[in-house]
Amino acid sequence: MKKKIFLLFVTSILFGCKSNPNNIDLEMKNNNEFIIYVASHFYDCVGVVPQKCLLIKFEDEDKWQLHYDGIQGFNFEEEYAYKLLIKKEILDPNNVLADASSVMYHLVKILDKKIFKKEDLNGNWKLKKINNTLIDDDKIVLHIDTNSLKFFGNDGCNSFFGNTTVISSNSIKFGPLMSTKIFCEEKMKIADLFTNTLQESQSYKKYGAFLEIKSKQNTLIFKR
Known part of the structure; x- marks a missing residue:
């Protein structure tokens, strides 16, 4: 009987110490990190007055949020x-x-x-392309101005x-999008797919003269 208990004890230690890629996440939650x-x-x-905020996202969340207070010990450098x-x-x-946060973050x-x-x-x-379909229409353009945080263009x-x-x-958001209301029967399918993908965009990749913008279901390929 003692032998069985000893074996169970050793087995529990061996399996309990097994490497787990999620151990870091568990440790962070336990330590409030x-x-x-x-x-x-x-x-x-x-906030109380107009100010500059960091834009942050927690690892287990999809949405970005403005962070009004600093992070203690963190010196933020723009362009990083x-x-x-x-x-x-x-x-x-x-x-x-009053009006201050009761939560403080430390680096x-x-x-x-x-x-x-x-x-x-x-x-x-x-x-130039929506998914695997080549687009031969120079009127479909997107202009991005990151300084004013504006965009405009034409969907054809x-x-x-x-x-x-x-x-x-690698992440960009467009919208809400405002547009004129002309109906172009032969072009609406591509126009709607183009603008819907922009508004649902989740990521982008720039390589050379090309820009790739992706939503969950579609990919837009642009060229300067």
């Missing part, structure tokens, strides 16, 4: 996108000023830091415009 991504530029925001390990501290509400470690110049996306881009039928957020070296 999290991985966040920080976009490469400040963004205008309004970051992946950080941070620790959250809950402050005593009695010691927090534990910079996990990644990549240079990114959003100005590389500026200018006119002509649509209607002119459109809106606001854009260049989040990082």
Whole structure:
């Protein structure tokens, strides 16, 4: 009987110590530590007064959010996108000023830091392909201005415009998109697919003179 108990004990130790790629995530949750991504530029925001905010995203979330307070120990440099390990501290509400956050973030470690110049996306881009379909229409264009955070263009039928957020070296958001309302029966299928993909965009890749913008289902290929 003692022999069986000993074997069970040893077995539990061996399997309990087995390497687990998720151990880091479990440890972070237990220690109130999290991985966040920080976009490469400040963004205008309004708290008590107009100010500049970081744009951050938690690793297990899809949405980016404005971060009004700094991260203790973190010196942000524009034109760099970051992946950080941070620790959250809950402050005593009695010691927090009115309208101030009761949560403070502290930098534990910079996990990644990549240079990114959003100005590389500026200018006119002509649509060349939607998924595997070649597009032979020079009227379908997208103009991006990352300085004013605006975009405009033409879908081959209607002119459109809106606001854009260049989040990082591989993530961009367009919308909401406003456009004229001309009906072009022979062009509406491509026009709708083009503008819908823009508004649902999740990632992009720039290589040479080409720009690839992807949503969950579709891919747009542009050329300068």
